[in-house]
Amino acid sequence: MSSRVTILGPGLLGGSLALALKARTAAHVTVWGRRAESVGEIARSGCTDAATTDLTAAAKDADVIVFATPVEVMAPLARQITPVLKSSALVMDVGSVKANVVSELAPIFAGPGRFIGCHPMAGSEQTGFAAARADLFDGSVCILTPDDATPRDAIADATVFWQSVGCTTRTLAPAEHDQIVAWISHLPHLLAAALVQTVADHSPAAFDFAGPGFRDTTRIASGPPDMWTGILGQNRAAVRIAVDGLIEKLRALSTLLSDPAAEKREPLIHRLLNQAKAQRDRLRLPKTPSDA
Amino acid sequence: MSSRVTILGPGLLGGSLALALKARTAAHVTVWGRRAESVGEIARSGCTDAATTDLTAAAKDADVIVFATPVEVMAPLARQITPVLKSSALVMDVGSVKANVVSELAPIFAGPGRFIGCHPMAGSEQTGFAAARADLFDGSVCILTPDDATPRDAIADATVFWQSVGCTTRTLAPAEHDQIVAWISHLPHLLAAALVQTVADHSPAAFDFAGPGFRDTTRIASGPPDMWTGILGQNRAAVRIAVDGLIEKLRALSTLLSDPAAEKREPLIHRLLNQAKAQRDRLRLPKTPSDA
Numbered sequence: 001m002s003s004r005v006t007i008l009g010p011g012l013l014g015g016s017l018a019l020a021l022k023a024r025t026a027a028h029v030t031v032w033g034r035r036a037e038s039v040g041e042i043a044r045s046g047c048t049d050a051a052t053t054d055l056t057a058a059a060k061d062a063d064v065i066v067f068a069t070p071v072e073v074m075a076p077l078a079r080q081i082t083p084v085l086k087s088s089a090l091v092m093d094v095g096s097v098k099a100n101v102v103s104e105l106a107p108i109f110a111g112p113g114r115f116i117g118c119h120p121m122a123g124s125e126q127t128g129f130a131a132a133r134a135d136l137f138d139g140s141v142c143i144l145t146p147d148d149a150t151p152r153d154a155i156a157d158a159t160v161f162w163q164s165v166g167c168t169t170r171t172l173a174p175a176e177h178d179q180i181v182a183w184i185s186h187l188p189h190l191l192a193a194a195l196v197q198t199v200a201d202h203s204p205a206a207f208d209f210a211g212p213g214f215r216d217t218t219r220i221a222s223g224p225p226d227m228w229t230g231i232l233g234q235n236r237a238a239v240r241i242a243v244d245g246l247i248e249k250l251r252a253l254s255t256l257l258s259d260p261a262a263e264k265r266e267p268l269i270h271r272l273l274n275q276a277k278a279q280r281d282r283l284r285l286p287k288t289p290s291d292a
Numbered sequence: 293m294s295s296r297v298t299i300l301g302p303g304l305l306g307g308s309l310a311l312a313l314k315a316r317t318a319a320h321v322t323v324w325g326r327r328a329e330s331v332g333e334i335a336r337s338g339c340t341d342a343a344t345t346d347l348t349a350a351a352k353d354a355d356v357i358v359f360a361t362p363v364e365v366m367a368p369l370a371r372q373i374t375p376v377l378k379s380s381a382l383v384m385d386v387g388s389v390k391a392n393v394v395s396e397l398a399p400i401f402a403g404p405g406r407f408i409g410c411h412p413m414a415g416s417e418q419t420g421f422a423a424a425r426a427d428l429f430d431g432s433v434c435i436l437t438p439d440d441a442t443p444r445d446a447i448a449d450a451t452v453f454w455q456s457v458g459c460t461t462r463t464l465a466p467a468e469h470d471q472i473v474a475w476i477s478h479l480p481h482l483l484a485a486a487l488v489q490t491v492a493d494h495s496p497a498a499f500d501f502a503g504p505g506f507r508d509t510t511r512i513a514s515g516p517p518d519m520w521t522g523i524l525g526q527n528r529a530a531v532r533i534a535v536d537g538l539i540e541k542l543r544a545l546s547t548l549l550s551d552p553a554a555e556k557r558e559p560l561i562h563r564l565l566n567q568a569k570a571q572r573d574r575l576r577l578p579k580t581p582s583d584a
Binding site: 124170188194197201208215217219220224225242246248250251253254258269277280 | 415416432433435462471472473475477481482484486487488490491494495498499500501502503505507508509510511514515516517520521524525528533534535536538539541542545546554557558561562564565566569572573575576578
């Protein structure tokens with residue numbers, strides 16, 4: 001990876017990607033941001049080759065462009081850069097919901113550029129360049145979401161790109177991606193927030209006794225509300241199915257707990273806990289880094 | 293703390309307590325276990341002064357006795373040790389549910405010994421002496437649950453004891469304790485297991501894409517099913533109220549997600565996420581140690 005990479009968006013993900021590319025590859029890295037203040041922070045840090053608020057300048061010589069901005073602004077930015085874009089440029093986004101983004105961005109880059117949707121399953125509850133880390137992607141999965149129009153070589157090049165910063169890659173169709181992350185990412189996020197607010201509503205005094213279990217179960221409730229409101233809204237049909245599935249499971253547990261007969265109740269609760277433990281112990285999970 | 297401490301139960305909590313006492317105090321530490329195998333493991337480790345399967349020998353000269361066994365076996369063990377117990381001995385348990393245990397054990401120690409229920413809010417999803425750590429209690433809260441019959445000096449001595457291994461202490465009545473931990477500990481545990489099993493039921497392929505959020509939200513689902521079946525059963529009325537409270541919150545969220553009007557839906561979802569973030573960011577939580 002000795003090419004020119006431009007990252008649009010100087011937040012946790014964009015910043016970490018810049019740091020990872022500089023730490024692990026020979027890429028020339030430019031970061032574009034809308035606000036002079038955040039661009040200045042990156043420029044002063046000296047850890048990228050360039051940082052600018054000039055979108056055209058950032059885009060025009062890039063071999064690779066990565067959209068790491070809020071999803072809402074991707075299409076307008078995309079339309080601004082197509083006139084100056086190299087026709088061979090690999091264009092990727094890192095949004096958490098793919099069907100909408102891919103259907104919006106892919107047609108814009110049908111002319112110049114080779115677009116492919118991507119979702120690196122990395123991050124933390126923190127935000128901004130100050131929280132960026134060169135090892136954020138280490139050992140995480142990046143899901144590539146090509147559709148029928150995606151150029152073959154874009155899949156191959158995106159694979160090499162994400163592997164160069166420490167990801168393993170998987171490929172899913174955009175809609176399939178959105179179904180899967182509803183269960184494994186969006187449901188846990190909503191749940192962490194719902195758990196905090198349920199305790200706040202019913203027993204705020206209990207917060208004084210929060211231990212490591214509550215800390216970890218609710219960590220992602222500290223994530224950025226703007227971003228997550230967008231994610232949950234874009235994927236709301238799939239997220240709702242997931243929430244309803246969880247409600248059904250919790251209802252069954254509540255009914256179990258209501259049974260005063262320990263000899264009937266306990267084997268069923270034990271079985272659920274046992275199956276959940278066996279399942280979770282089997283998972284291949286990213287190592288606990290400093291983000292926890 | 294230069295006294296003789298006997299810990300009944302060589303598991304994660306009992307083992308960590310032994311390590312913490314040896315690391316931080318001058319206490320003479322004996323660990324009792326039912327099985328020769330686990331006692332042998334501790335004896336060979338050389339990190340306690342004694343390890344034995346002889347309950348009477350372990351109890352008879354102790355100034356402090358800590359029950360770190362499963363709750364079900366505490367009362368029978370208690371009855372076996374009272375004949376040899378020093379009348380001044382401070383007796384504590386570390387069970388996660390207190391009303392039952394206190395009402396069972398306090399009368400047994402109304403003669404010899406000074407009993408007080410305790411609940412150090414420390415632990416991990418791991419079990420056994422092999423997972424024990426001298427810093428397990430560091431920065432955690434230990435809840436003392438005296439009742440009307442608890443000797444005053446038992447409260448003071450238990451406070452000094454738990455502070456000596458790194459805990460801060462709080463005092464709650466046993467029933468009040470059980471209400472509070474239903475929200476802050478038992479509900480999150482059940483929820484972590486329910487989340488794993490909901491994904492297993494509906495979208496097992498999603499497990500391949502589990503990232504750091506899912507890892508942390510479900511960590512405690514890897515905890516010991518036997519112990520947790522007991523805890524949830526003993527506190528089932530309070531846990532059920534907590535589960536029902538969460539179901540209600542999730543139902544409201546599901547209804548919100550069903551609203552196709554973004555301008556109505558998004559402010560309400562944003563408000564929930566924002567309040568949850570603000571609340572969680574305010575919490576004083578134990579630092580992330582190597583248990584995560």
